[in-house]
Amino acid sequence: MKYLLLIASDPTLPSPEPGDDDFDAYMAAWTQYTQDLTDAGVNLGGEALQGAETATTVRHEDGATTVVDGPFAELKEHLGGYYLIDVDTLDDAIEWARRLPVGTGAIEVRPIFPTDGF
Amino acid sequence: MPRDPAAWVYVVARNAGIDRLRRDAAAGRRAAAEARVLETAVADAVGDDGHDGAGDRGAGDARIAELTEVGDEQLRLLLLCCHPSLSRDTQVALTLRLAGGLTTQEVAAALLVPEATVQQRIVRAKRKIRTANIPLVVPADLHERAGVLATVLGLIFNEGYVAHSADAGTLTRVDLADQAIRLTATAADALPDEPELAGLLALELFHRSREAARTDPDGALVRLADQNRSLWDRVMIARGFTVLAQAMAQRRLGPWQVQALIAAEHARTPTDWARVLRYHDLLLSMSPGPVARLARAVAVAEVDGPAAALAQVDDIDGLDRYHLRHAVRADLLERLGRTSEAAREWDRAAALAANPAEAAYAARRAREVGPQT
CATH class of the missing domain: 1.25.40.10 (Tetratricopeptide repeat domain)
Known part of the structure; x- marks a missing residue:
């Protein structure tokens, strides 16, 4: 069963930048995590996103569309990336979400709507 | 020692200080409840969108066989009801409905909330269990899950014990406390390495032992210091001490055990x-x-x-x-x-x-x- 791990964190919190002492270790943790997903045979892909300040929202309403600056939801925590995984149960998905090296942040675990029957 | 300590504790809890009539009524319901636990688990597995209650029995037989074989069906059901991905209110309602075997109407009466609210919570919970695929398993790392279990069971007991004097004339609330004791005994028995569950059970037994002394003949509250101690249930208190001692022997103290220690001290004369x-x-x-x-x-x-x-x-x-x-x-x-x-x-x-x-x-x-x- 597929789950989307939506990774959100507070952009005002410090996170390692290229050139910082701990940047390499930070990146290595993510690389390792991705490798672990792959080794477990559950990795269906994942990407990190550019900052929310680069987001554009296209809103559909009454047949018309408008284009506005910013993400669709103004939250303290911004969507920063995702993984799509294929595991047996919610407990497995939660376990992978626990292991994400986010430091401080939140991961929304959402089951993917099954399309097998269509 | 009886073969099934959990059942024994429950029988003790049931028998103490409750009148004959109440006991008989509850016993009948309990027997029905045991049967309903499996039925409801089956309904869950099969799925019944928009309805709470017995579902299609088609896939049921295999499910029942599986549950009975493993023998920890009650524990798995409890852990499912208290899954951390469900809200606290939902955990409480679901535990009473599925693990306790109460009807939606009984759950509503016990929690003093409208039946429609309980119905909605349970329907939503079942949908989430099915759609997000929350498993009916005993996970490898139980410690955190046991903590949630204790919190939910403690809430149910508290609701029944502390709040029940709201309508001292009705049976429902005492039954709710007894239901909590039964479920806590089941959980503590199934998870002997989690001393906080036993701590909670001891706490519940100490409180419940004072039931007959808590109100005067007019239904008015009697505070602890003024209670007629001869009305306290000695068997239940003794059981509380035994359960607490077993928990403490593990030397992993937690808030439930400490609260039980406090309750135990109040059971001594003088305190x-x-x-x-x-x-x-x-x-x-x-x-x-x-x-x-x-x-x-x-x-x-x-x-x-x-x-x-x-x-x-x-x-x-x-x-x-x-x-x-x-x-x-x-x-x-x-x-x-x-x-x-x-x-x-x-x-x-x-x-x-x-x-x-x-x-x-x-x-x-x-x-x-x-x-x-």
């Missing part, structure tokens, strides 16, 4: 208040909070006197709307001879108490201490 105070200090160090500080202040009054306790109560922020804060202040003020202040505080406690028996108690104390006009 060693210095020891109670030490337990409260320990509890505060584990789970700090204004309510825990208030409870500690009550022990301070017995050890260091009402003036010292009052100073500590006045130092606690954030409990202005909590009736017990005003009741504790009222009692302390009364003991200090500040009767008009005491009367005002009893009035305030009476106004804030949600539970009619507690409100009536506070109102009576207000009348007794009297407005000194």
